[in-house]
Structure formats: structure tokens, C-alpha cells
Amino acid sequence: MKAIRMMKWLGLLTVMGLLGCSKEKKETFAPPPEPKVDGEKVIFSTNAPQLSSITVQTAQPRTLAVTHVTGRLYWDDDVTVRIFTPVAGRVIDIRADLGQTITNGAPLAELDSPDFGQALANARTAVGNLAAADKAYTRSQELLRHGAAAQKDVEAAQAAYVAALAERDRAEAVLANYGGSDKSTNSVYILRSPIAGVLVDKNINPGQELRADLMLANAPNLFAPLFVVSDPTKLWLQLDAAESDLSSLQPGQHLQISSRSFPGKIFDGVVDQIGATMDPNTRTIKIRGVVNNPDKLLKAEMYVLVDVVEASTKGENAGVEVPSKALFMKGDDSFVFIEDSPGTFERKQVKVGVEQDNKVPVMEGISPGQKVVTEGALLLQALVEPSS
8 A cells, every 4th residue: 555655646746747847848938039120121030920910022013004094996087088978969879888898989879969960061061162262263363364354353262262261171170079070971970989998887878868068067076977988997096194194105105905895805006196285174185096906896986995005115214013002101101111031121112103903103112023011011110110
């Protein structure tokens, strides 16, 4: 029995000794050193637990000057003609249809036109009068040589000939302006296309009565043209840019155009012109671009989404783009933290642009390739300035 009791006491003493050793070890466990703050820098030890709450991201070169701007497509006026009739008349035949390829001078419609008939009659009359005046002038010269006519008669015949010649030229010019000649056989006027292209719009019906004064200086906003011929492989694009975006825009910049009609497809374009005045109502400036449309997928008057890509000549000054959550404010100034080396972070003041899509362009303060703190910036700021 004594031996058993002795063994129990020895076991109890052993357990108490182990517990004592464990307690002593816990009491002597050293916590990780506090981060070191040196001016704008915060330095953590390798095993600092705070590092697990800090996330960094590499700053990428800024490639988009203006993003996700809504634009409107319309016909390229350099290769577009809106056709009205220069004469009054009734439509008797339509010779072209939508989507048809049109050559220069191709007939579009036929009109029974009294105006054209009158112009044709005037030209023919002028030709006949000129022939008669020419014979009279020749006869008077012959009579003068034989002493059978006075000099004044020859001069009068010459003046009549010159007047008839001028009237013939005027009448034929009017007829040629209509696209006819004095050799035409009837009063049917053929409306032709002055350029080659594709017939993209048509507002004419058989039997329709047309008037020449509907042209009104070619103002389609007042009256629709009868035909519109254009080149749909190249369209113009209108953007309304904010005043703050002007510094990021210049002619020649590349455009990336997307449409909801064709998800995932990007169309190429270029900035052509920047407006000289600002719209006083919307406080925007009109930007004109040229869009390549080789497959004719895009249509005039479509609304599209446009990204303006920074010109290569400005690439060195374009800056970088960082997530908006990487920035924090101190008064009116913007700051970020960058990772100089593993565990070492430095606060930097930056100059930023306008935030778009949760990203902010940084013009000064960060170089491409530097690692920017995106999570934990406020923790670092509290260490640099505990009072903040």
C-alpha cells in the first residue's frame, strides 16, 4: 500500500511540474516587434500579423484617356449626298432601291416634268434662233461686199448673232444643269446620282408630285431628301465631351467603339476634329470621329459606347491607373501608399484625374510598375499620423 501511495504522489508531482513549465513558457512568449515609422515610411517585420490585412496591386500604364462615352453615328458628309429634284414634276418610275450599289451618274427616278420640258423647248428655240441669226449675218456681209447693203445693216446683223449665241449658251447651260441636252426627245426628266456609293435612304413613291422648292438649300432637317447616297463602310461619330476631358483629347487618337447589338465586338476609329466652342446648355464640346465599318454592321443614328485611347505621343505623360480604394484624402490632397520592398511602405502624394468605373487616373506621383496598396491604406495612414 505504501508503495502505491508513493507512486501516486510521484505522478501528481510530475503533472504539477509539467503544468508549471508550460505556464512559465507562456509567460516568457515574446510578441512581434511593433512596426517602425520613419517619416513617410512604415516598416514591418517579416512575421508581422498586420501584413495579412495589406494588399498591393501593380500600377498599370494609363491607356484610356476618356472611357465609356456615349456617341452617335451618322453618315460621313465627305462621301454622302442628299438628293432633291431641281425640277417640279410627277414620279413615273423609280430606278433604284435601298441597299443598291450606285455608280456616278446612275439613274434614280424618272419624272414627267413641265419644267424640264420648258427648259428643253427654250434650248431648242435658242439653237434655231442662233442658226437664223448666223445666216442673216453671213448674208449681210455678202451684200455689203457687192454694195447692196449698208454698213449699219451688217452691224445690226452681227449684234443679233451675238445675242442669239448668248441666248443659246444660257439655255443650254440651264438644260445641262438639269442633266439634259437639246438632243433630248421628250420632257421626261431623269434624276441621277452625282456620286458613287450605296443607296442608304429613299423617300419617294410612284405618282408622287414633287416640287423643286422643297430642297430649301439642302436642309434635310426641314424636308427629307428623296434619296441619300453614301459610303456605309465609313461613318462619322459625334461625342459630347466634358470640359474636364479636353486635356486628354487630341486629333489622331484611337477610338474603340462597341455596340449592344454586337456584344464583344470592337470597331476601330480615330478622333478627327475637336469643336471650337462649348455648348452653353450642356457644357460639353462636340468631338467628331471617323469609324471604320467594313462589314456595314454599324448603322447611322445608332448610339454606341466609346473608349478614347491615349495617343502614343502622349504615352509618357499619360500616368497610371489605380483602383479608387487605393486613394485617401488629407484636406484637399490625395495620397497613396506604395510598397518599396516587402514589408516597407511609403506614403506618396499624387495628382489625380476624374474617377471612372472605380478607377482613378494618376498623373503624377506614381510610375508604372510600382506596387500600390489597395487594402490597408488607412491602417498605414494611422501609423504614420496617429492623430489622423
